[in-house]
Amino acid sequence: MSAPTDAEVTAARFAWEEGYELAVRLDGDGQHDPTQLPAIVAPVVAGEADICIGSRFLGNGAYRSSKARRVGIRILARVVSLIARQRLTDTTSGFQALNRRGIALYAADLPRDYPEVEGLVTAIRHRLRVREVPVTMREREHGRSSISALASVYYMVKVLLAVFVDLFRRVVPTPDEP
Numbered sequence: 001m002s003a004p005t006d007a008e009v010t011a012a013r014f015a016w017e018e019g020y021e022l023a024v025r026l027d028g029d030g031q032h033d034p035t036q037l038p039a040i041v042a043p044v045v046a047g048e049a050d051i052c053i054g055s056r057f058l059g060n061g062a063y064r065s066s067k068a069r070r071v072g073i074r075i076l077a078r079v080v081s082l083i084a085r086q087r088l089t090d091t092t093s094g095f096q097a098l099n100r101r102g103i104a105l106y107a108a109d110l111p112r113d114y115p116e117v118e119g120l121v122t123a124i125r126h127r128l129r130v131r132e133v134p135v136t137m138r139e140r141e142h143g144r145s146s147i148s149a150l151a152s153v154y155y156m157v158k159v160l161l162a163v164f165v166d167l168f169r170r171v172v173p174t175p176d177e178p
Contacts (some may be wrong), residue, residue: 009110016107023103027094036135040097049131051102051123053088054095059134072156076117079160083167084124089132091117101128111166114159121166 008025015023022044026032036054043049057073073092080091094116098106105126111118123130 008115012103012106012110015103020103021100023098023106025094025096025098031137032095033136033138036095037097039133039135040095043131043133044097044099044102048129050099050128051120051130052097053090053093053120053130053132054135055088055090055093055132056135056137057089058132060136068150068153072153075156076159076163079163080117080120080124083121083163084130086130088120088130091120095135101126111162114162117159118162118166121163125166 040052040054043052077089077091081088109122
């Protein structure tokens with residue numbers, strides 16, 4: 001749940017410019033299990049989704065975070081679900097697969113402040129098909145979250161404000177096919 005790095009922006013642009021049909025975003029904190037890539041890639045490859053999110057809250061949902069963080073994640077998921085007019089459970093997930101349309105969008109307009117949540121709102125505004133699949137999430141292997149209980153509330157308010165501002169932003173055109 002952090003701002004995209006220059007590497008993420010560069011990767012999206014590189015994938016677009018080199019003609020990639022599929023790209024995967026995977027947080028580097030060790031919580032996402034790369035062996036679950038087939039689960040998030042399958043709906044994209046099958047043409048069922050432009051962006052597929054690995055949700056830690058679908059299926060067995062064994063992943064647990066702090067209470068304040070869970071409340072914030074649920075509120076964000078409900079707001080984005082209302083915007084999308086579909087149920088989304090893990091709008092802060094950093095485990096995503098994107099097809100060519102998703103790559104084009106992120107290459108042109110990957111939000112800088114809260115890329116997971118704002119990226120989904122941007123995708124929804126561009127009428128991309130978003131789907132979630134259940135994944136398991138491990139405990140963080142490296143570092144620790146920069147978001148404490150009090151910071152979770154502050155973060156949620158900031159993200160909600162950014163989402164509402166995004167709703168009134170001009171829709172950025174995506175690049176044309178080469």
